[in-house]
Amino acid sequence: MAKNLAIIIRELFYFFSALLIVCVILEIIWPNIILAYFNLNYLIVVCVIVGSISLIKK
Amino acid sequence: MFKEAWKKWPFLFKFRLFLGLILFIIILFFLYLKIVPFGHISYSRNYLSHFGSGKGFIYGFTPAERVDLKGGDVPRLIGDPVYFSVFTPRTFDKAKLTIVYRDNLGLDTSLIEAGVLADNVVWRYDLKPVDNKALDYLSLRWNKSEENDNLFLQKEKNYDSLLSFEADLAKGQVKGCETPQRNCLAIYNYSPKYDYQITNYRPAVPLVLNTPLRGAHQFYVYVKNEPLRLEFSLVDLNQDLKPAPITIILSNGDKIIETKTILDENLQPGSGVVEEKSIVITRPALPAGVYKLEVKINNDTIIKKIVSSVDHLSFINKVWPVSSAGALTLYTDSNYLQVKALNPGSLQTINFGGEEFKLSEAYQQFNFQTKTNADDKKISFQKDDIILENNGVFAWSPASLFNPSLPKVDRYFSVQNPVKYIVAKYQKPREEEGFKTATVELNLKEAYRENGKYSFMISIPGLKTENGSQDNLEIYDIKIDLMGRTLWQKIWQ
Numbered sequence: 001m002a003k004n005l006a007i008i009i010r011e012l013f014y015f016f017s018a019l020l021i022v023c024v025i026l027e028i029i030w031p032n033i034i035l036a037y038f039n040l041n042y043l044i045v046v047c048v049i050v051g052s053i054s055l056i057k058k
Numbered sequence: 059m060f061k062e063a064w065k066k067w068p069f070l071f072k073f074r075l076f077l078g079l080i081l082f083i084i085i086l087f088f089l090y091l092k093i094v095p096f097g098h099i100s101y102s103r104n105y106l107s108h109f110g111s112g113k114g115f116i117y118g119f120t121p122a123e124r125v126d127l128k129g130g131d132v133p134r135l136i137g138d139p140v141y142f143s144v145f146t147p148r149t150f151d152k153a154k155l156t157i158v159y160r161d162n163l164g165l166d167t168s169l170i171e172a173g174v175l176a177d178n179v180v181w182r183y184d185l186k187p188v189d190n191k192a193l194d195y196l197s198l199r200w201n202k203s204e205e206n207d208n209l210f211l212q213k214e215k216n217y218d219s220l221l222s223f224e225a226d227l228a229k230g231q232v233k234g235c236e237t238p239q240r241n242c243l244a245i246y247n248y249s250p251k252y253d254y255q256i257t258n259y260r261p262a263v264p265l266v267l268n269t270p271l272r273g274a275h276q277f278y279v280y281v282k283n284e285p286l287r288l289e290f291s292l293v294d295l296n297q298d299l300k301p302a303p304i305t306i307i308l309s310n311g312d313k314i315i316e317t318k319t320i321l322d323e324n325l326q327p328g329s330g331v332v333e334e335k336s337i338v339i340t341r342p343a344l345p346a347g348v349y350k351l352e353v354k355i356n357n358d359t360i361i362k363k364i365v366s367s368v369d370h371l372s373f374i375n376k377v378w379p380v381s382s383a384g385a386l387t388l389y390t391d392s393n394y395l396q397v398k399a400l401n402p403g404s405l406q407t408i409n410f411g412g413e414e415f416k417l418s419e420a421y422q423q424f425n426f427q428t429k430t431n432a433d434d435k436k437i438s439f440q441k442d443d444i445i446l447e448n449n450g451v452f453a454w455s456p457a458s459l460f461n462p463s464l465p466k467v468d469r470y471f472s473v474q475n476p477v478k479y480i481v482a483k484y485q486k487p488r489e490e491e492g493f494k495t496a497t498v499e500l501n502l503k504e505a506y507r508e509n510g511k512y513s514f515m516i517s518i519p520g521l522k523t524e525n526g527s528q529d530n531l532e533i534y535d536i537k538i539d540l541m542g543r544t545l546w547q548k549i550w551q
Contacts, residue, residue, distance in 0.1 A: 007070060015077040022085060032145050032510060033092045037112040 006057040013054045016047040092147045095545035101144065102537035105132040116536055117143045117511075126530065134530040138521040143511040150542035153500045155514070157188060158535035160493055167520045167529055168192050169469045172498050175513035178506045179303065180274035180354050183515045186498040187247050187484045192471050194486055208248060211480040220481065227252050234478050244475065246467040246482035249312075254348050254462035256280055262368035267454060272380045273357040278451065280370035280460055282346040287367040288339045290353065293360045299327040305354040306337050310347060348462040371458050372451035379442040386442055389434040391461045392450030394470050395426040404443045411435040417444065434459050469519040493534065502540070
């Protein structure tokens with residue numbers, strides 16, 4: 001169970017990282033496409049938190 | 059089959075598939091918002107709500123000194139005009155701007171208009187009515203009828219419909235009026251069909267205007283079955299870094315007759331090296347009527363000289379004489395005059411309609427009003443480089459002065475005005491518990507868009523920060539409904 005949870009958290013970290021990269025690329029191509037709706041700083045914070053938990057679980 | 063495969067797939071694969079699907083949906087969602095495939099989207103900003111994680115689409119009001127952000131929960135507009143920009147992910151054809159506001163304005167600020175930047179060279183906004191208190195007041199007291207969004211007010215009920223009034227106006231025989239175009243009909247945001255003619259017209263004599271004028275100007279010329287020749291000598295000062303294209307448009311009513319343009323390659327930006335340019339407009343015998351000339355230039359360009367084959371030539375609403383190095387006399391048909399000096403050296407006392415008015419501060423707009431009843435009011439001043447504006451026309455001699463425009467129900471309109479009819483394309487704002495909601499429709503096809511943003515303006519003529527008044531306009535909510543072509547129309551048409 002604990003192993004599965006570690007996997008889920010790790011995968012969530014990958015997911016948020018991929019989402020962040022995609023959002024940044026979209027934002028570079030079409031400025032304001034994301035930032036008008038959503039502040040990417042929140043996504044970075046979530047990414048860092050999930051990444052830290054993943055490291056701790058490891 | 060899929061069920062069996064699903065059972066066989068390991069948990070990690072299924073979880074990654076699930077997250078990948080979510081990622082794909084998120085990307086599709088933002089692409090949908092970027093493309094707006096159905097051609098319709100709404101953006102809004104509620105100034106009472108402070109929640110919102112994104113930057114939003116409707117940006118803050120500028121300039122800062124005309125907006126009070128600390129006096130209450132919502133921004134208060136305390137100066138005129140105020141601008142805000144709207145980011146759109148693509149271009150649109152039409153916008154419906156809805157403003158919810160509370161009006162704390164006095165009687166001398168009876169008009170509110172909103173619009174979008176249509177021309178960035180002459181900084182022209184296409185303004186539409188938001189609130190017109192003079193019309194609201196007269197709607198309650200005069201005979202009122204509404205047809206096709208047009209408001210028709212009659213002091214005495216002579217017509218059953220606007221159509222029959224328009225038919226009489228076109229013939230020049232309006233009931234109860236001797237001269238339909240003057241002192242009979244006032245308009246607002248409406249263009250009636252009628253031919254302005256100068257009675258007792260004498261054949262035109264050539265006119266030379268040697269007074270240099272800075273920036274964009276518009277003027278009327280009156281021609282009666284005679285050729286028209288206009289020679290413009292212009293100077294690009296090259297004091298700023300922007301290119302200075304020149305466009306001159308000759309039109310009659312809504313019809314453009316001729317457009318001449320000189321593009322600027324901008325080879326010497328900011329050098330101060332002057333470049334002389336000239337444009338000549340020549341037309342063979344033109345039918346009798348009023349023709350409008352629009353000189354579209356930026357403030358880095360000067361109209362050095364105008365040579366005209368006709369002498370009935372009146373500048374519309376604004377003149378900015380510069381560098382003529384001497385006293386100047388102009389004439390206007392309006393009782394009002396707005397004057398602004400952009401140079402402390404231009405501060406002086408101005409004689410307007412026989413009365414003295416003091417221009418005591420630079421960069422501040424002064425409003426002067428004369429009591430004289432003369433048709434043409436003389437304006438005399440010793441030093442130029444001042445911007446003169448009003449709701450009428452300006453000319454260099456009384457013989458040149460003529461104004462084919464009908465009186466407008468604008469800031470300067472008095473409800474005591476002797477007009478008998480008013481036609482306006484105007485809808486009174488809805489009012490509920492002190493909050494007013496007004497909607498204006500704007501054409502974005504002609505609007506200027508830079509870096510994905512349209513520039514909007516809210517104008518409250520006469521509202522000033524400097525005069526210490528407590529007048530303000532509280533903005534509670536702004537909503538913009540944007541309409542444009544659908545994705546399919548973009549692909550196939």
